[in-house]
Amino acid sequence: MSREAVNVFWFRRDLRLDDNKGLLEALKGSLPVLPVFIFDKHILDKLPEDDARVTFIFDQLQKMRKELQEEHGSSIAIYYGYPEEIFQQIIEDFEVESVYTNHDYEPYAEKRDDKISELLEEEYIEFRTFKDQVIFEKSEVVKDDGDPYVVYTPYMKKWKENFKDYDLEVFYTSQYTDNYIQHSRLPNLDLSDMGFTRSELKVPDYDVTPTTIDSYEDTRNYPAQEGTSRLGPHLRFGTVGLRKIYKKALAAENDTFLNELIWREFFMQILWHYPHTTDTSFKEKYDRIEWRNNEEEFKKWCEGRTGYPLVDAGMRQLNESGYMHNRIRMLTGSFLCKHLLIDWRWGEAYFAEKLLDYEMSSNVGNWQWVAGSGVDAAPYFRIFNPTTQIKKFDKDREYIKEWVKEIDSDDYPEPMVDHKEARERCLQTYKEALQ
Known part of the structure; x- marks a missing residue:
């Protein structure tokens, strides 16, 4: 049985069927388009089994799959594995002329795409990428x-x-939807097939x-x-x-x-x-800072038990909803780096695990901003006062009361550090590292 000749469109960070540059270019081609998505083990193996973002991606793909099946007699082939191995499988199952996809700019994505490009080149398959996001x-x-x-x-x-x-x-x-492959029963899977469970958190x-x-x-x-x-x-x-x-x-x-x-x-x-900024300070001298990195204090920060109500409200909102208001992200980040002298990379990794809207470039950029080590950064001597921030942005304490239920009771902890003392300690530590 001869393999069907197709062009492949590879969905990644573009989970929609319209206003999608790479998909449009694929559909304008002369061959039927096979849409695919790969749940990448390189990424998923690092995530908790109930990760809400995996549930969100899965549900969005099923919606898209259903639309293609019902309206166009097509579907999306959904795979789980390592991209290079999945593409070997696709090439065995179909006669692929070109693979279309949209650019992704993160360091891992660039290396992954280089590998896929080399693999396809060996098979004389064109790899065409477009600007979309x-x-x-x-x-x-x-x-x-x-x-x-x-x-x-x-x-x-x-x-x-x-x-x-x-x-x-x-x-x-x-106007090009007739160009989808006419095949409504392409490979699919469930969350459990990848070792994941459905998250209760909703985007x-x-x-x-x-x-x-x-x-x-x-x-x-x-x-x-x-x-x-x-x-x-x-x-x-x-x-x-x-x-x-x-x-x-x-x-x-x-x-x-x-x-x-x-x-x-x-x-x-x-x-x-500057791809090195994922784990190295943009301003190199900031990597000389002697972080205290107290694990017990980090745990209190993660759990929202610092004794500073606006910081705690933000961390509890993050833990319970996968979201934190941007103003509060700056405050909680500053508190971790400046008040507790804990490495910004610890905070960046925690946010990466919890945030539904985690995007590496913004997360790294903003964490380096609060630490003072990044591009266009806040000066290291700018240290948010977590108490006066309440007067500016939550003067009626509505946000605090929503997320810190015990705020007015004896159960709420005392501040884990004194603001003035922590500020002076921070300034001295930074000064010694940067002089």
């Missing part, structure tokens, strides 16, 4: 001399300057209504208010087309909301230019 990538927004920007504001200004000539095209695939729907965008600047700093879009996980896994979001932001003419989207691209290009 950002407006500008890699070196598209750089200084006049070609060097990357390492400070946000000039990057943002150049980004906007370049954007004036940018065609914000949405990549509609509807909330995103909200980019004009009302949310218009009020964003006024509400985004107050954790007790529902003033944020909850876009993070959907941008991370590509369940929404980025171009559609930019169109909404531009229609609302809200610079603050637009600037937050640009921050995401800033950190992505930083990680691409």
